[in-house]
Amino acid sequence: MNIRLVYLIATLFSLAVASCARQPAPQAQQDPAALEKEESEKRLADIGKVRDEIKRTELLDKYIRDYPKASNIDRAYSSLLAALYKVDVARAITLADEILARPRDPKSSVWKNAYTYKFLALQKQISELGNKILEADTDPGVLQSAAGFDREHSSNLYEKAIAERKKNSNKGSDPDPYLDELHLAFSRKLSELGRKDEALKEASLGIEMARARLTEIEALPKEDPQRRRLAALKEGLPYSYKDLASLYFESGAPREGLEALVQAEKLAGTSSGALQPSIEEIRAKIQAGMGKTGEALESYTRSFSFRMSPGIGDRIRTLASKTGKPAGDYFSRARELRQARAEPFKAFTLKTADGKPATLESLKGKVTLVNFFFPT
Amino acid sequence: MPHLQKICEKYHGDGFVLIAFNMLAQQNEMLPEWKAKGKYTFPIVVTDDKDYFATNPFDVRGTPTSFLLDADGKIIFRHVGYSSGAEKIMEAEIRELLGLDPFEGQEAATESLATNR
Numbered sequence: 001m002n003i004r005l006v007y008l009i010a011t012l013f014s015l016a017v018a019s020c021a022r023q024p025a026p027q028a029q030q031d032p033a034a035l036e037k038e039e040s041e042k043r044l045a046d047i048g049k050v051r052d053e054i055k056r057t058e059l060l061d062k063y064i065r066d067y068p069k070a071s072n073i074d075r076a077y078s079s080l081l082a083a084l085y086k087v088d089v090a091r092a093i094t095l096a097d098e099i100l101a102r103p104r105d106p107k108s109s110v111w112k113n114a115y116t117y118k119f120l121a122l123q124k125q126i127s128e129l130g131n132k133i134l135e136a137d138t139d140p141g142v143l144q145s146a147a148g149f150d151r152e153h154s155s156n157l158y159e160k161a162i163a164e165r166k167k168n169s170n171k172g173s174d175p176d177p178y179l180d181e182l183h184l185a186f187s188r189k190l191s192e193l194g195r196k197d198e199a200l201k202e203a204s205l206g207i208e209m210a211r212a213r214l215t216e217i218e219a220l221p222k223e224d225p226q227r228r229r230l231a232a233l234k235e236g237l238p239y240s241y242k243d244l245a246s247l248y249f250e251s252g253a254p255r256e257g258l259e260a261l262v263q264a265e266k267l268a269g270t271s272s273g274a275l276q277p278s279i280e281e282i283r284a285k286i287q288a289g290m291g292k293t294g295e296a297l298e299s300y301t302r303s304f305s306f307r308m309s310p311g312i313g314d315r316i317r318t319l320a321s322k323t324g325k326p327a328g329d330y331f332s333r334a335r336e337l338r339q340a341r342a343e344p345f346k347a348f349t350l351k352t353a354d355g356k357p358a359t360l361e362s363l364k365g366k367v368t369l370v371n372f373f374f375p376t
Numbered sequence: 377m378p379h380l381q382k383i384c385e386k387y388h389g390d391g392f393v394l395i396a397f398n399m400l401a402q403q404n405e406m407l408p409e410w411k412a413k414g415k416y417t418f419p420i421v422v423t424d425d426k427d428y429f430a431t432n433p434f435d436v437r438g439t440p441t442s443f444l445l446d447a448d449g450k451i452i453f454r455h456v457g458y459s460s461g462a463e464k465i466m467e468a469e470i471r472e473l474l475g476l477d478p479f480e481g482q483e484a485a486t487e488s489l490a491t492n493r
Contacts, residue, residue: 274456307453308468309461310479335472342450345443346433353398353407353420360449363393367473368445369466371380371396372436375403375410 033071040070048079057083074110081117085124092121127152140165144182147189154193158186180209180233184240191247200247207240238268238275245282254286261286277307284315293319301330305337345370377414379463383470384418390474391447394418399429399439442466446473 047063050056060080064073077099084092096118104111130150133142140161147157165177183206190199214233217226241264248257261283268275280303288296297319304312313331320327347360377396384394396418398407404422411420425431434443444453444466453469455462468478 274454307465308472308478309465310468313468313479338452339450342446342452345445345449345451348421348433350421350423353404353411353422356419358395358419358421363395363445364449365447366391366393367387367447367470368449369380369383369392369394369470370443370445371377371394372399372432372434372441373377373396373439374400375398375406 037071040067040072043067043070044072044076044079053083053087057087074105074108077110078113081113085117085121089121089124089128092117096121126150130154130157133157134160138164140168140177140182144185147186151193154189155186155195155198158182158189162186180206180213181236182206183209184236184243187247188243191243196247196250200244200251203240203244203247207237207244210237210240234267238264241267242275242279242282245279245286249282249286249289254290257286258283277303277309277312279303280306281309281312288319293322297323297330301334302337304331305334377416381414381416381418383463383467387470387474390476392470392474395421397421398423399432399436401426401428444469444473 047059096114099114130153133146143157143161147154169177183202187199187202241260245257245260280299284296284299316330317327350358442455443451472478
């Protein structure tokens with residue numbers, strides 16, 4: 001019974017001590033196992049009181065050496081991991097690996113702790129490397145890549161990468177610093193970190209820069225090598241506007257969100273097959289948030305006409321039940337939209353790999369998935 | 377491609393076919409081995425034109441790209457690139473065009489995919 005109780009509160013030293021204190025005073029004829037347990041608890045509790053982590057590490061090392069068969073040895077290992085990861089990351093990782101390599105005792109949680117502290121230690125190493133790069137390096141590419149790995153320093157790393165690229169651009173050593181892209185990447189990172197307001201600022205700035213850059217490049221003579229970026233810039237902008245719209249929506253600015261979607265749509269033009277379902281989905285979310293259920297349903301229906309995402313189908317059913325119109329009406333409408341814009345697949349006369357003729361006519365009458373690929 | 381092969385087998389009897397275009401003539405000779413390795417049964421269209429990817433008449437600019445055509449040969453759905461969950465969506469669209477309930481039996485389908493792995 002006491003063993004159970006102690007196990008339950010295994011990792012909490014103070015509680016363990018309290019529960020021991022409440023036990024009746026030991027008697028001379030108490031069995032040796034109970035006695036050992038009590039003494040071991042006391043020893044470990046005393047070590048737990050030591051505040052200095054290096055000192056505590058030394059005491060735990062000694063405890064493990066002196067009492068390798070102690071009933072609470074696994075807890076000693078867990079405490080050692082906890083102390084080590086603060087003072088000696090590399091050793092914490094080695095110890096965690098040693099523990100994980102042992103056969104597992106299902107009653108002990110030491111291997112679970114080994115995983116946790118190994119993750120914490122690895123993360124700490126990443127963070128230390130990020131910090132070192134932040135302090136010592138000036139290469140914008142290195143800074144940006146470090147920002148991708150090190151969550152803790154990511155925004156500082158991005159800020160420095162931006163500052164360094166600006167410097168290079170001012171010095172003339174980098175005439176096209178891709179600053180727009182860097183601001184947009186920073187915005188995505190901030191959004192991921194939940195810092196929506198800052199993400200919104202970076203996205204707006206990035207888009208403004210990308211538009212300016214586009215105008216600049218378009219004015220360059222045909223043979224200028226910088227024009228090579230033109231296609232990528234044009235293709236990226238509608239996506240950036242779509243992300244901007246989401247950020248406006250999440251920051252409680254629905255009208256600006258809808259406006260950004262209009263821009264995204266305009267810039268995507270007709271070749272926006274991939275973008276249109278998400279544009280309509282975000283539009284629907286914003287409209288639903290504004291209480292415009294009918295308009296939201298229209299947008300969801302358009303999104304569904306491009307891409308039959310199960311989630312969008314569910315949204316249509318939910319919203320339709322509010323309006324009293326059957327969801328089937330919207331699904332039929334999506335079908336009509338699809339048919340109205342459907343274009344015939346271009347005729348072709350080719351051969352299959354086995355040398356048989358392949359033509360468009362041979363596919364007629366069948367629902368066909370045409371897949372374009374490279375064998376890899 | 378393995379998931380396309382599965383879809384192909386699942387809906388073969390319902391009037392569905394899959395056809396794949398190899399966009400890189402330079403890799404035509406890799407096809408027999410690739411096909412055997414994946415146990416693919418669908419026809420693969422090839423060309424000798426090494427510039428086919430750049431000049432193709434279908435306005436395909438990257439792979440993977442998929443067009444889903446109805447029985448009249450009209451393009452109803454397009455999938456450009458890969459995104460998570462795209463297989464489920466594509467299957468729903470195929471079912472829709474075949475006149476089946478688009479989302480019926482999807483849970484069962486994913487389960488069997490998971491256990492086959």
